[in-house]
Amino acid sequence: MQRLEISDLITAVDPHSGRRLPVRRAEAVRLLRESGDERAAGIVAGLPADEDGVLDPRAVDRLLISVHTELQRLSEELRMGERLVHLLGPLFTAIRETSGQPGPYRLVDVGCGLGYLVRWLAATDALGADVELVGVDLDAALVGEAGRLARAEGLDCRFVHGNAFDLPEAATVYVSTGVLHHFRGPALAEFFRAQAASPALAFCHFDIAATGLAPIGAWVFHRARMRHPLGRHDGVVSARRAHSDGTLLRAAAVPGIRPLLYEPRGAVNPFCTTLRPVLGVRPHLEAPLRRALGRAARRLVGPEHLAEAVR
Numbered sequence: 001m002q003r004l005e006i007s008d009l010i011t012a013v014d015p016h017s018g019r020r021l022p023v024r025r026a027e028a029v030r031l032l033r034e035s036g037d038e039r040a041a042g043i044v045a046g047l048p049a050d051e052d053g054v055l056d057p058r059a060v061d062r063l064l065i066s067v068h069t070e071l072q073r074l075s076e077e078l079r080m081g082e083r084l085v086h087l088l089g090p091l092f093t094a095i096r097e098t099s100g101q102p103g104p105y106r107l108v109d110v111g112c113g114l115g116y117l118v119r120w121l122a123a124t125d126a127l128g129a130d131v132e133l134v135g136v137d138l139d140a141a142l143v144g145e146a147g148r149l150a151r152a153e154g155l156d157c158r159f160v161h162g163n164a165f166d167l168p169e170a171a172t173v174y175v176s177t178g179v180l181h182h183f184r185g186p187a188l189a190e191f192f193r194a195q196a197a198s199p200a201l202a203f204c205h206f207d208i209a210a211t212g213l214a215p216i217g218a219w220v221f222h223r224a225r226m227r228h229p230l231g232r233h234d235g236v237v238s239a240r241r242a243h244s245d246g247t248l249l250r251a252a253a254v255p256g257i258r259p260l261l262y263e264p265r266g267a268v269n270p271f272c273t274t275l276r277p278v279l280g281v282r283p284h285l286e287a288p289l290r291r292a293l294g295r296a297a298r299r300l301v302g303p304e305h306l307a308e309a310v311r
């Protein structure tokens, strides 16, 4: 049976209004038990709740902020900022070349959590002054902490509480890290369709590569780097829930988008591949993107190069 992530069960938000919804502890415990995960059920049973059995939202927020703060080390150690810029630098070069108008362009990080990526991009100015940086998250506590950190660091970026696809201003490029595996079944294609239906020119979403070694790698990393049992648990479950290359390429093949995968499984050493991105670009951008990438463009493949992906 598919394992569940505790953090998905202990907070609930109306995806349109962003309003926090009450979560009954017994319900979360029941779902985890039914999935065969007694250890996770025990972790949730130990969380504070009020006399009606509703989880204490402030305690849940504190817990998730501390788990995400530990999780930020994963982004630091995997050099997520540099990896994103390796692709987004050439992507924005292609956009500047073809758009016919000067910026500003807007990068939106969907499900930014504590906003590590957006803050790193702002601190390094790696994409250039014509790229506005925005992080969006449905979780008010996480995105609130992202804003607080950005102000403390004096960074030129913005954090918004809400649904990344309901923003008043359109994104030029959508990005994310560690978000894709949360979308299952038809919700994954819907995630890509929402971006294709917007005026955005491209997206680039990083998530855990579904290699046989991913769950072991995640266990070692989370054991070494995270203290709270919730963080350790969810880290391993998310690696198990990682989408295959084929699933991502099929789901990202939505009208108006050319789906591409960077460093697909099989083309790279499984010991080195941890998070890899699925990209979608408006078709006219593919050739200039490949030119701007230079030799690295060989690692960018479409569904036609990944025979098993399209079956």
Ligand SMILES: C[S@@+](CC[C@H](N)C(=O)[O-])C[C@H]1O[C@@H](n2cnc3c(N)ncnc32)[C@H](O)[C@@H]1O
Binding pocket: 068, 071, 072, 110, 111, 112, 113, 114, 136, 137, 138, 139, 142, 162, 163, 164, 165, 176, 177, 178, 179, 182
């Ligand atoms: C596992 S967290 C990833 C956090 C962060 N990207 C990181 O790498 O640490 C996934 C986040 O996505 C957010 N999320 C999911 N769908 C979203 C949407 N449509 N708009 C904004 N946030 C979303 C959830 O609230 C959650 O905080």
